[in-house]
Amino acid sequence: MREEDLGRLLTLAADEIRPERPAAAGWERARRLRRHRRAGVAAAVAVVLLTGGTVLTLRPADPPAPTTPATSTATTTSTVTPAPNASPVQRPPTQLNYPGDPLGRLGDPVTASLSGRPVRQALALYQPIDPETGAEGRIRVLGDDGLVRDLDVVTPARTRDASGNEAVALKSGSLSPDGRLAAFAQTDEVIVVDLTTAQVRRYPLKGYLEHVLWAGDRLFVGDNDTTYELDRRTGATRTVPLSPWELVVPDPAGRADALLALGGLRDGLTLTRWTRSADGTDRGDRPLDLRALPAGNRVNEFYARGWQRGDEIAQAAWITTGGMDGVEGVAVLDAETGVVTRLLDLGRDRWKGCCEVLGWDGDAVLLRHDPGGLLRWRPTTGEVTGVVRDLYGELSLAPR
Numbered sequence: 001m002r003e004e005d006l007g008r009l010l011t012l013a014a015d016e017i018r019p020e021r022p023a024a025a026g027w028e029r030a031r032r033l034r035r036h037r038r039a040g041v042a043a044a045v046a047v048v049l050l051t052g053g054t055v056l057t058l059r060p061a062d063p064p065a066p067t068t069p070a071t072s073t074a075t076t077t078s079t080v081t082p083a084p085n086a087s088p089v090q091r092p093p094t095q096l097n098y099p100g101d102p103l104g105r106l107g108d109p110v111t112a113s114l115s116g117r118p119v120r121q122a123l124a125l126y127q128p129i130d131p132e133t134g135a136e137g138r139i140r141v142l143g144d145d146g147l148v149r150d151l152d153v154v155t156p157a158r159t160r161d162a163s164g165n166e167a168v169a170l171k172s173g174s175l176s177p178d179g180r181l182a183a184f185a186q187t188d189e190v191i192v193v194d195l196t197t198a199q200v201r202r203y204p205l206k207g208y209l210e211h212v213l214w215a216g217d218r219l220f221v222g223d224n225d226t227t228y229e230l231d232r233r234t235g236a237t238r239t240v241p242l243s244p245w246e247l248v249v250p251d252p253a254g255r256a257d258a259l260l261a262l263g264g265l266r267d268g269l270t271l272t273r274w275t276r277s278a279d280g281t282d283r284g285d286r287p288l289d290l291r292a293l294p295a296g297n298r299v300n301e302f303y304a305r306g307w308q309r310g311d312e313i314a315q316a317a318w319i320t321t322g323g324m325d326g327v328e329g330v331a332v333l334d335a336e337t338g339v340v341t342r343l344l345d346l347g348r349d350r351w352k353g354c355c356e357v358l359g360w361d362g363d364a365v366l367l368r369h370d371p372g373g374l375l376r377w378r379p380t381t382g383e384v385t386g387v388v389r390d391l392y393g394e395l396s397l398a399p400r
Contacts, residue, residue, distance in 0.1 A: 111147055181193065246272075272285050
């Protein structure tokens with residue numbers, strides 16, 4: 001039996017295995033996969049079930065896509081055509097370097113409460129989750145002073161959908177871009193915490209609300225099918241005709257009247273732009289353009305949340321590289337033209353949905369790496385470094 005055929009059989013077998021008590025971080029990914037399966041569409045993703053720890057060694061096997069050496073002198077160029085000294089398809093090194101980062105303090109013990117010591121600005125929100133039992137800890141707030149605080153002023157309930165699937169309340173889009181506010185979707189309401197004063201405000205809404213993200217100072221909240229824009233001053237809402245699953249987190253410095261979404265499968269992948277103007281709204285769909293990638297490389301399906309910086313969007317995806325299907329990866333594309341300019345190949349021997357993008361740090365993409373790691377990837381040079389090891393749970397980061 002060929003390796004390719006064996007891989008497909010292992011994939012089918014692994015998809016039927018469900019842990020007795022899955023970690024809370026996997027609920028949303030599993031729900032999304034189930035919805036796609038009910039629609040008759042599935043992404044062919046090979047899975048190896050891992051227990052504890054972060055795997056940093058990628059499986060060497062299939063021939064890589066054409067690559068060029070990355071150098072530290074690369075400069076940012078147009079995203080329509082990749083820079084000549086940065087390969088369109090990139091891979092992390094076998095052994096990661098961890099140069100140190102303020103986010104490394106997320107694993108420190110809690111030393112203060114938010115009520116007793118509010119922050120000037122939060123760098124991150126973190127909710128620990130035991131990778132073995134799925135037990136959830138309390139939400140923590142990492143301030144720009146390096147102290148880890150307990151979010152003691154409110155305990156958000158788990159989110160749930162109409163089918164009863166649950167997940168922790170902390171989402172990747174919970175922390176506002178300025179690090180001053182935190183939002184938590186709840187059933188029939190959304191909670192907003194001012195992290196600089198420790199004040200809590202609740203806004204009543206209808207629905208099994210699960211999604212939350214910020215666009216500058218605007219707050220978007222969604223249930224399974226509907227996205228609401230909330231005016232925090234008045235509590236008024238209006239609907240946005242974009243899927244809450246597919247909405248891209250906008251650049252805080254970008255246009256306030258435009259929203260983007262990424263959706264679809266394989267040849268049907270689409271970049272949607274929705275604009276509100278004084279005389280109405282406008283929606284335009286553009287198919288993704290894969291021509292900047294070498295032959296045999298493509299995006300199959302996006303998952304988790306996309307993040308915009310300037311004219312670029314980064315989002316986790318299941319990809320094909322070098323003819324090998326079902327690879328975990330990250331794609332970078334032009335937010336105007338839909339041209340996919342870079343792929344980060346993270347291999348197949350990983351947790352399904354392992355590598356959620358959590359935002360940008362300057363010109364670098366911050367992404368999850370299996371259940372407990374956090375990586376920094378610079379698409380213009382191909383450099384990949386470690387940020388944090390063994391940080392199990394949910395994270396929400398402020399842009400830096």
